[in-house]
Amino acid sequence: MAVDAKEIENKAFGKAEKDFVALGIATAAIILFVGTGGSILPSVIDAVFSDGKGPDRLLASALLLNIALIIFGWRRYRQLAHEIAERKRAESQARELAEIDPLTHCLNRRSMTAATQRLRELANDRGQAVAYTMIDLDNFKQINDMHGHSIGDQVLVLLAKRLKDELPDEAILARLGGDEFAFVIAYDPYQRRRIDDLVIRLFDQAILPFRLGNLVIDATMSMGVATDHEEAGLSPILGDATQLMHRADIAMYHAKKQGKNRYFWFEASMENELRFRNELELGIRRGIIEDEFVPYYEQQVDLETGELAGFEMLARWESPQLGLVSPEVFIPITEEIGMIAELSEKLMDRAFKDAQDWDEAITLSVNISPVQLRDPWFAQKLLKQLVASNFPPHRLEIEITESCLHENVGMVRSTITSLRNQGVKISLDDFGTGYSSLEQLRSLPFDRLKIDRSFVRELRGSEGCSKIVDAIISLGRGLGLPITAEGIESEEILATLKDMGNLKGQGFLYGEPETAEEVCARLKKIGRLSKASEPAAEPVPSSGSEFIEVSKRQASF
Template identity: 40%
Template sequence: MHFDWRRSATRDFIALFGGVVLASLLAHLYGLGPRLAQLGRRYVDSVLDELIFIVFVAFLLSIALSIFSVRRYRELACGIDARTIAEVDVRDLARHDPLTGLPDRRLFDEKLDLCARLATYTHQVAVLMLGLDGLKRIKDTHGHEAVDRALFELATRLIDILRKDGFLARIGGDEFGIVLPSISSLEDPANLARRMVASAADTFAIETGAAGLSLAIGIVIAPLDGVNPHELVRRAERALYRAQSDGRSRVRFFEPDIDIHVERRINIERELRSAIAADIIEPHYQPVVSLESNRIVGFEALARWENRTLGHIPPDVFIPIAEETGLINALGDQVFRRACLDATAWPKTFSLAFNISPVQLRDSALGGRIISILEQTGFSPCRLEIEITESAFVERNGAAKTVIDELRQAGVRIALDDFGTAYATLSQLLSFRLDRIKIDRSFVSHLDESTDSRVIVRAILDIAKGFGLRTTAEGVEDEGQLVYLVANGCTEGQGYLFSGPVQATGIPALLDRQARRGPVTEDGARNLHA
């Protein structure tokens, strides 16, 4: 606290002057003046008159100094109290999240350290790590202010749900932590977590509309899963990662095998970054066969990765990791460029099908990058067919429509992949101009034994015919499936009945076999690898 010393000095001078005046009045009231004068006349030649004078002056000064000291002490005490309060306020603000007002990571660590020390098998402590998904989507769609509103609203909801002895902190941009100092059973944190997941799933009202978030939660119990605070946090985060990998809005308790799972995931992520930097993830190609002419009409590019230390890593493992870590755009562009270069060596009538994930479609610049790669490699846009999954429609992503419209204007065809698996509606299909529907292998694989699958596939084929769209059946593996698809008007097929994915170097041999043997199917299907 800063003082105005000039004003303070003026007050001190006035106080000192007032003290002298007060002392003089007291001396007058008690007759000290005449008495001292008499003493002075009586002992004028005595040394005592000097002593009495000195005592009198000292008496006046002592009163003045006492007043001065009391005032100065009070001012300093007030200043110290104000400074102490200000420092406490600053320190308190520094240890809380400015947006939500929740405690920050340091306070969370202190609370956890204290509770972990007191944890026993009869006095268990639960630690919950909460991870949000959807903040980037809100930011891209509605802006930063909408993200702040959603976070503040979420924090309010979590506080309302949290029991009184619970401790909630915001420990990262999209991560929260909870300490429950005493639980009676594992159902306590599990029930709390489920309620929080459900609360986060409710839409958040913002100025530009409504936004949605999903919450995944990892839980550890002390002392069952450890007593070291850092180890508890690490294991809770690993349980959170496992919950997130299981899907949205999941709750997972820590289990010993999670360490192994997360360690492998960390290794895959590290190797994936190196693989992208070295450009070693390559496309393989599965033929698309016309069921009308019984010949190959194109190939679908499928990313394949063989790692020296981890071995073969399936795309359904490394692609989700690429999406979660923000590597998907670099990976997609890289594999697409190689596919375009390979496809320039194919017959000019052959098409190239390439998958785009919903995460890539959130980037409005994707269309421009695809067109740029086509120009750089000399591959015609009219020979390219971009496959998008049905979930891209369900998300109602404005950027996706922008990308698709831009690609269609350039002459690129659009196919809807995995139709029937993500609950897209016909109105959503109409909002996007499509050229093809791909029937998911989960329906095709059960055509032989499931009446329901046959009904679903026939309905999809009828819908496609009504919209004037071509159709491709994935996962065709036997002649019975092929016969049913041809009979019901399916136009193309893919699957191991025709050929599995092959490297680019294997395509000439595949085409040569077809040329020597004639059509892929004659009185039935003929495996191109035979």
């Protein structure tokens, strides 16, 4: 059962008060000892040397009692002094634990705020500015996952030491938590370049490979720098150290977004961008719950015959606040916040239902995020979803990008194999933009290659792109893999692709992506709806004789 700290403190002080009372008693006993001793000692001396009458027994007993009280009081005083010394040591240790990071012995987040505020006040009095720099190791979680947390802790200790060695003596360094560090330093507001030089030096020296025995770990870091000084003087809206740290954090996050291993000074536009991103995150979470995300469908056509072969499902966000939002905007954020699997499952449920109204020869292609392929149960979840929707696996084509092949080839191979064994087709999307090796293409059981639209769009005016596309088609032909070309936007590009071989293609030349209702209208027009989705035509006889004739024909069957 937890005991209230205040209660413990009150008990401790109560005990201390009792000890002071005991010390007072001992002091009084000493005074009495002097008094009684002055009366008894002459009697004792007289009795020993002159055979005089001995001391009064009552006074002798009082003297002995005084001696006992003096001994008791002295011992209690010594114990009290020891307790006070231990208490001071414990308070000092507790204060140190509250202010110092125990792993790196830097300041912690709590004490860094107060230290920054004190430095700001001192710097402002001197006419100086303050620069607050946030430091974050890139991909530190991977170091912990691959080598263990003990190795990760050693990396942090070594990084802290390097930062201390490179920073000026007047700089204040703190570990804010995890792999996040920060330092604050005063500087001449007209010599901002000195902060840039310091940060660049940290990139050069503090992030060198970490050598831990036989293990060598390479790492990078991202930094964000904020200052309390603007061109017109001190920032009028920067109230305290917490806001300065917040700005540095925003600048560091911007560095992460721009590719990591770099630094940025805070700018107001970054805060606006972050605020918009937060609004997008909230909107995505709400939109998934309220079914604001809908599938659109882009035609896939056999280039030789012009016949419709299938549709690729594309996600669209019909936001009440933002309107129709492109997947290039919301897909990366959905992946980062861990909602891509839930979004994909909802969209596929709707797409499977929509595609049941199509002709059975028309296929459905669905893009799968690399995040989803990290799930070892992805194949089982997808197959279960197909069964629940009663959608034939052979009509489904899963599209994965080349980046998926570099994270966990073994898991990707297992997932692909499980899906193909049930009849699902697998396409390698955006081929030519990644780093797929010929060995991966040979060993992984793909069913189709898709040429990235960036190559196809340039066929009209680039001989180099024409050679690249021709090489990809030849590679696919050699591996026995059919090809789909994305980004067909003109008749000239279409004619060029037709000369290169028997391909499938898609692009705006065949129309913009359409809603489920627009697709059904298109298929109905060309007679490609499934028989089950077409309403049965009921005969309406115009006369009684026709009705009798129809009845006779039905009876003959």
